[in-house]
Every structure is written in C-alpha cells, then in structure tokens.
Amino acid sequence: MAEPMNILYLFSDQHAAHALGCYGNQEVCTPHLDQLAAEGVLFENAFAQCGICAPSRMSIYTGCYPATLGARGNLCQYPDHLPPLIPHLRDAGYTTAAIGKMHFVPGRRCPGFDVMKVCRGGSAALPDDDWRAWLIEQDPAYEKLWPWGEGLSHFDANEDFERNRHLLTCGLPLEHYVDTWVTNQAVDYLKQPKGKPFFAWIGLTRPHDPYAPPPGYDRLYDPAALKLWPEPWGLIRANSSEHERWVKHRIDDFNPPYHGDYGSWLRDAVAAFYGQVTYVDHCVGRILRTLEDCGLAENTIVVYGADHGDFVGRYGMMGKLIPGNDALVRVPLIWRVPGMQADRTHPGLTENLDIFPTLFDLAGLPIPPQCEGVPLRPALSGDASFCKETVFFEDEKADGLRTAEWTYVRHHNGERELYDLCEDPCQESNLWLETPGHARGMELEKILDRHLSTVESSQR
Numbered sequence: 366m367a368e369p370m371n372i373l374y375l376f377s378d379q380h381a382a383h384a385l386g387c388y389g390n391q392e393v394c395t396p397h398l399d400q401l402a403a404e405g406v407l408f409e410n411a412f413a414q415c416g417i418c419a420p421s422r423m424s425i426y427t428g429c430y431p432a433t434l435g436a437r438g439n440l441c442q443y444p445d446h447l448p449p450l451i452p453h454l455r456d457a458g459y460t461t462a463a464i465g466k467m468h469f470v471p472g473r474r475c476p477g478f479d480v481m482k483v484c485r486g487g488s489a490a491l492p493d494d495d496w497r498a499w500l501i502e503q504d505p506a507y508e509k510l511w512p513w514g515e516g517l518s519h520f521d522a523n524e525d526f527e528r529n530r531h532l533l534t535c536g537l538p539l540e541h542y543v544d545t546w547v548t549n550q551a552v553d554y555l556k557q558p559k560g561k562p563f564f565a566w567i568g569l570t571r572p573h574d575p576y577a578p579p580p581g582y583d584r585l586y587d588p589a590a591l592k593l594w595p596e597p598w599g600l601i602r603a604n605s606s607e608h609e610r611w612v613k614h615r616i617d618d619f620n621p622p623y624h625g626d627y628g629s630w631l632r633d634a635v636a637a638f639y640g641q642v643t644y645v646d647h648c649v650g651r652i653l654r655t656l657e658d659c660g661l662a663e664n665t666i667v668v669y670g671a672d673h674g675d676f677v678g679r680y681g682m683m684g685k686l687i688p689g690n691d692a693l694v695r696v697p698l699i700w701r702v703p704g705m706q707a708d709r710t711h712p713g714l715t716e717n718l719d720i721f722p723t724l725f726d727l728a729g730l731p732i733p734p735q736c737e738g739v740p741l742r743p744a745l746s747g748d749a750s751f752c753k754e755t756v757f758f759e760d761e762k763a764d765g766l767r768t769a770e771w772t773y774v775r776h777h778n779g780e781r782e783l784y785d786l787c788e789d790p791c792q793e794s795n796l797w798l799e800t801p802g803h804a805r806g807m808e809l810e811k812i813l814d815r816h817l818s819t820v821e822s823s824q825r
Contacts, residue, residue, distance in 0.1 A: 369458065369562040370703065371665040372724055373656065376566060377645050378418065378466055379573035379685065381674030382411070382695045384642050392591060393639045397650030398699065401669060403708050405701030406745055411715045412756040412767060413673045416685050416693035418468050418573075420760065421672040421717065426450060426475065428721050428736035431759040433820040447735055450721045451477030454564045457730050462554055465547035465568030468672075482550045484543060484570065496546045503541060532634045535577040542579040544569050548648040552655045564724075569648055571641040572675070574684060578640030582647075586639045588632035591678070598681025604795040605780045607762060608687055615682045627681075635678040662703075666727060668720060669699040679791075688763035689774035689782065690792055702727060702745055711744045713752025714769060737820065757816055766813050773809035781806065 382388045386395040387402040388409070415421040420431040426449045427434060434447060455461050455477050462480035469475045469483075484496035500507045539545060551567045578585075602612040616627060649669065656662045674693045676682040685693050698715065700723075701707070718738030725732045726740035743751040757766050765774035765782075772792060774782040783797040783806040796803055 368664060369728060371562050371661060372454075372459075372564040372728070373652070373665050373667045374564070374566045374720075374724075375569070375649055375652065375667065375669045376465075377569045377669075377671045378468075378571060379673060379675045380642065380645065380671035380697060381677055381692055382697045383679075383692065384572070384638065384675070384677050385697055387699070388697065392586070394585070394643050395646040397646045397653060398669060398697075401649070401653065401667065401701055402699050405667070405699055405707055405709075406705070407710045408698040408700070408715050408741075408744070409710050409712050410769075411670070411696055411698035411717065412758065413671075413694050413696050413717050414758055415760045416673045416688060416690075416758065417760055418672050422468050425672075425717050425720060428718060428733065428738060430718065430737055430757060430820045432764070432817055433737065449475050449477055450725075450733060450736070451475065451564070451566075453477075453725070453730065453733055454728075455479065457728070459562050459564045460559050462563065462565040463568070464550045464554060464565065465544075466570045467566070467568050480554065482554075483568075484547065496543055499546060500541060507541075532630060532637055533575040533577045535579050535583065537579065539579045539581055542644075544571055544644060544648050545579070548651050551652050555652070555655045555659055555661065567652060569645050571645050572638050574675075576634055576637035576641060576683070578637055579644060582640040582644045583637065584640075585643055586636035588629070588636040591632055591635050591639075593628075593631060593635065594679045594681060596681070600793055601680040601687075604782055604793075604798070605774075605776060606778070607776060607780070611687050612680065612682065615684065631678060631681060631683070634683050638675065638677050638683070664703060666703070666724065667699075667701040668724075669697060670717065670720065671696045672717075680793075688760055688776070689758060689765040689767075689772055691767075691772070694758050694767075700741070700745055705745050706747050709747070711749065711751070713744060713750070714756050714767070715741060715744070715753060716756045755812060755816075757813070759817075764813060764817060766809060766816070768809075771805060771809060773806055773813065775810065775813060781810075783809070 384390055384393055385398060386393060387399040387407055413421045414424040415431050420436045423434055423436050424431050427447050428450050429447055451461055461478045463478040464482045465484060467475065467483050482495050484494050547567065547569055554565060598616055599612050602609045656665055673685060674696055675685055676692045679692045687693065696717065716738055719741050722732045722736045722738045723741040726742050755766050755768050763774050763776045770786050772784040772786060781797045782795045783803055784792045785796060797806055
C-alpha cells in the first residue's frame with residue numbers, strides 16, 4: 366500500500382490573482398510562486414466564495430458556502446452544526462497543524478488541529494496571539510505599541526482609521542515581522558520528526574493591509590514606473606449605490622498625508638502592496654526549500670491559495686468590499702501533486718470550496734457529505750475541459766454568480782449588476798442599468814435563486 370502523501374496548504378491573505386507573475390503580472394516579482402506554478406497546475410479562474418476574510422476561510426474549512434453557514438461577515442461565529450473538515454484528516458492518521466493567520470471566530474475555535482501557533486497580524490491582536498507573546502518576549506517595549514505592534518507610522522489612534530490604515534510604515538526589524546515569525550514556525554514544524562503523514566495549514570498574513578512592507582521590501586518598486594488603471598478612477602461608481610459609496614470613500618473622501626495628491630498616494634500604495642507580495646513569495650520560497658531539504662517534497666501535495674483579493678489600483682482603488690468584482694473574488698490557486706502533470710494552466714472555473722474535496726480525494730479518503738465543492742482530480746490529471754458552469758459568492762451585502770461569460774450580482778438592497786465579460790472583461794459597465802430586466806440577467810437570477818434555496822435549506 367502506497368504511503369499517504371503529506372499536505373502543505375500555503376495560504377495568504379488578500380492576495381489577488383492579478384498580483385502574481387505567473388498570472389500575467391509583469392510588474393510584480395514572485396519567483397518562488399512562479400516556480401511552483403511551473404512545477405504544478407495553475408488554476409486560471411479560481412474564485413473565493415466571499416470577498417471578506419472570515420466567511421471565505423470558514424467556507425473553506427467546512428466545505429460549505431457562506432449561505433449554508435449563515436456566515437457572511439467578519440464577525441460571523443463558527444457554526445456548531447457543521448464541523449470543520451480537519452478532524453477527518455486526523456481521524457485518518459494525519460498529524461495536523463494550524464500555523465499563522467487562521468482568522469477563526471472565536472480566535473482558536475476550530476477543532477482538529479494537534480498544533481496551533483496562530484496570530485492575527487496587521488491589525489488588532491487576538492487575545493491569545495502567539496506572535497504577540499513572542500514579540501513581547503523579544504522586547505517588552507513592544508507591548509505598549511499594541512495593537513499596532515508593527516510600529517506603524519502615519520497613524521493617530523484618535524483619527525479615522527479607515528482613512529489612514531492602508532499606506533503606513535513598518536517599524537519592526539525584518540526578524541520580528543509577523544510573516545517572518547509565521548515562516549519560522551512553519552520551518553520548525555517541517556523539521557520535526559512526526560512518524561505519520563502531516564497536514565499543515567500555513568497562514569501568511571500579507572499582503573493584507575496595512576500596506577507596510579518590512580525593511581528591505583519597502584523600496585523594491587518604483588511607484589512612478591507602475592502602470593495604474595486608466596483614469597477616470599471613479600468610472601465604476603455608477604454601477605450601484607454600493608460602488609458609489611465605496612469609491613467616494615476611497616477617492617473623494619480620502620485624506621492621506623499627501624496634500625490631496627491621491628494619484629501619488631495610489632502609486633505608493635500599489636508599490637507597497639507589491640513589496641508585501643514579494644515578501645510573501647520569499648516566505649513561500651523558504652518553506653518550500655525546507656520541504657526539499659527535509660526530503661519531504663516528493664511525497665507532499667503543495668497548494669497555494671488565498672481567501673480573497675484586493676483592487677491593487679484597479680479603478681483607482683485599494684482594498685476590498687465591493688461584492689462580485691473579479692479583483693476581489695478571483696484568487697490564485699496553484700497545485701503541485703507528486704506524480705501528476707506539471708507546468709500547465711487550467712482555464713476552467715473552480716472554487717475555493719473545491720480544495721478540501723480534492724485533498725480528500727487525492728489522499729484516498731471519503732469526501733465528507735457536507736462538502737459542497739467537487740474534486741479537481743480531472744483538471745490535475747490533464748482534462749482541460751473540466752470546468753464548473755457557475756461559481757457563486759455571497760456576503761453580507763449581496764449574492765452573485767459568475768460564468769465564463771457573465772457576472773451577475775444581486776444586492777440585498779434590491780440593486781442588480783450584470784456584466785458581459787466577453788465585451789466588458791473589466792466589469793465597468795452595468796448592463797442592468799441600461800436594460801432593467803435584461804433577459805440574460807433574469808436567467809442568471811433563476812440560477813442564483815436555485816442555488817440559494819439549496820444551500821440555505823441545509824441550515825434548517
């Protein structure tokens with residue numbers, strides 16, 4: 366009987382697919398992730414189930430849509446009626462580890478992990494944040510900087526945080542930076558003898574805001590040389606009142622310390638985001654090199670993914686929270702599976718929900734019946750035709766779906782959006798505004814209704 370394969374799940378926060386070299390971005394430097402893609406399969410059209418951290422992550426580690434979970438916002442509580450999938454791996458003989466940012470709600474509420482070394486990073490600490498405790502051990506003076514423990518500048522706690530949080534300066538040395546700690550913990554874990562196959566979920570905290578790259582990565586990119594989304598930056602605002610509100614907040618009402626020069630701020634913010642992406646890539650490289658050095662690579666499935674994306678300058682914006690936009694729900698998904706084909710790009714639609722069913726399938730384990738995703742083995746085996754017809758996303762303000770040719774979003778306030786991706790791949794022109802009751806939109810609405818009636822019924 367073949368020895369069970371180890372599983373290494375590398376997971377970053379707010380890493381948009383369009384901010385990776387292997388996904389066609391020629392400006393950002395990601396050599397280690399590009400190499401991983403060359404050694405495996407890159408899923409070109411993978412989608413998160415929510416553009417917000419906690420519901421997206423909860424969806425992944427339960428195998429269920431946010432609507433099934435009743436979890437649509439970052440304050441969602443872990444559902445007791447739908448257990449996580451990790452205990453199934455432990456019951457099958459795996460030793461399991463959660464290292465880094467998991468964003469469980471509450472902080473450590475996810476049974477099934479033998480090892481938990483968790484942190485939040487970048488914003489308010491968890492009450493029992495392991496990185497914070499370690500940081501204070503290194504220098505007790507760090508305690509008074511918390512929750513802004515990264516020594517961030519350009520921030521006054523008495524001012525509006527939303528207007529200042531995105532482009533800041535890291536005051537920590539590289540060795541104390543949060544993702545350095547996460548990577549060190551991951552490396553130490555891989556080096557430890559285990560005597561059984563392992564599943565390790567490594568949660569890097571970046572490139573999530575605040576955009577504050579560590580020393581050595583804060584000057585990698587020349588802001589003036591970056592290609593930004595063409596002006597007018599506010600074009601997207603006409604698509605819905607939510608777009609209007611968010612774009613106005615991000616552009617019209619933004620008052621960073623740039624004397625009103627939003628264009629300069631935006632360039633600096635994109636450069637900082639890319640600096641964080643490149644450091645994430647460096648961390649991934651360290652972890653993969655350790656896997657090789659320990660002789661584990663030939664028997665370890667490696668997956669790289671993210672919970673959601675970031676505008677990264679598209680429409681003149683940074684951040685997230687506009688439902689259904691590809692910049693936020695299209696995510697990187699790279700698989701390297703020993704013995705399977707390499708250096709391929711799979712074009713078909715897939716979802717983050719498919720990750721755990723695929724891992725169970727590859728491990729030879731039964732897929733838990735609660736899983737609403739499907740195994741990606743056909744795509745990993747070279748079937749280019751494998752594709753979901755529709756992927757779904759749900760959050761606290763809207764529900765929607767995407768096909769290869771259309772995006773449809775239904776806001777909870779009654780507004781709708783419809784984009785013909787063949788004619789308008791950048792989702793700039795809402796056809797529903799031009800043609801309320803658009804025939805294709807009505808067809809997609811029926812598909813969305815059937816989906817929601819199916820998944821929401823599982824709550825009852």
